[in-house]
Amino acid sequence: MEFWQALVQAPLITISNLVLAHYRALGMTNRQLIVYLQMVSFTAAGQQFPPIKEIAQRTGLTEDEIYGALHEMLDAGFIDLRTQTDSAGKQMDWYDLTPLYARLAEKYGQSNPISDSGEPEQAPVTRQRLFDEIEVEFGRPLSPIEQETISAWLDEDHYSPELVSLALREAVLNQAYSLKYMDRILLSWEKRNIRTKADVERERANRNRF
Template identity: 30%
Template sequence: MVEKVINLIKQNNLTIPYILFTNYKELKITEEELILIIYLINEPNKIYNPKQIGEVLKIEPAKVLELVNELTVKDILKIEIRVENNIHIEYLSLDNLYNKLAFLIVNSDEKKKENQNIYDRFEKEMGRPLSPIEFEIINGWQASKISDELILLALKEAVYNGALSLRYIDRILFDWSKKGIKTRADVMKHKQKHQTKKEKVDIFDYDWLNDDDNENN
């Protein structure tokens, strides 16, 4: 891969969008496909000519065809046919790629806002700023695919129980995870089940004999 990038750099001053370079794996783009995309980004005339592209990238035309086909299937590239001087010419369009990159940027901004919201909730309930370690703990929950909704429900549970610490919240989340609780609905179902069991225990523990004696007195 490095050798092919060097060859491109020697021929031109390359433009490589940072968002693409840092997220191409998330888009399921391979390194070979990335090389082709970088070439196309920097090629004003995007005529689909496998032989010409292969010469620049030092690969066989058949490989170019394979890469283009894979990127088309992934909805990264699109082949457009234009009529010029009564001749049908194929062009490679990167519009789909740019749309996906724009979507990544928007989602990234929204995720930052969501994170800030959850941090604000914790700081509000705790009545103080979060420490760096506490930030890491919350980020660790999110990295473990625990939804923000579930984290906030665990926070609410801790507030209700008067045990407001991230260690206690972590135990709640761990307990929920063992019981397969992943959503708000799961939490509510678990609470109802727990409440039903508690009511049954209260009924069984009731001293019926003494109650009868008290009534007779």
């Protein structure tokens, strides 16, 4: 019973499939990935500057190996070390794990092949690609609640992955990195019977004429 209670109470972590698919292409080693995943786990539990000793105990790596992996990731721009001051004036260090997603965004933006016409070919927006796109643009993993929201758009509201991706583009253009903003866009489009990419482009063309 204690195990199942601990299992239910343990915080969930999410990691983009893009990280697992492309970490080697970015130059990240297996050891660095293991340490990075442990950092994600500690951050989800509220520890943004976890003790090196605890990471070593979890991974079986030595403390020197952990230090080495962290310094390598800092030098490579996969993570960043930041300092913040609390209300009492005390300074605290914490690890920012989002730079890795910025590196992925650079790679992701260069991955579209070029067609015969010289224009980038857009790959079909699949369900998984949509989740990956949102994580890259938001610069962080999606929370379980956010994943449920996106799934509801697809499964209950029957929005296509392509339409949700277009709503993401609109949100990014307006520097609004939130699902609530995307939801308002999707609801607005639904009221105007905008359901496809062609509908969105037609709406934009009409808007630009005025």
